């Protein structure tokens with residue numbers, strides 16, 4: 001059993017690895033998109049195993065249904081919706097899933 005200090009260390013390393021995998025996925029996308037999807041898969045596995053959340057800014061970079069890496073204008077569509085609660089709608093063109101991001105949440109993120 002790991003002590004609290006060790007658990008924090010494991011989680012910090014896990015988040016670093018997740019960030020790195022997303023960087024690689026981003027870089028590899030135009031060369032081999034299948035590899036990018038694989039990196040997302042690996043990042044998810046690390047997150048699950050170490051019980052960490054994928055950082056907020058990375059969560060919109062992949063589809064939450066088919067877990068594919070998303071690149072706006074290539075395999076996803078990003079739309080700003082002003083109706084009712086203004087939000088950003090990201091449509092995955094691989095499986096058709098729509099993710100909605102609240103603008104209030106994004107604003108708060110920017111202020112931090």
Ligand SMILES: [Zn+2]
Nearest residue numbers: 063066092095
């Ligand atoms: Zn999808």
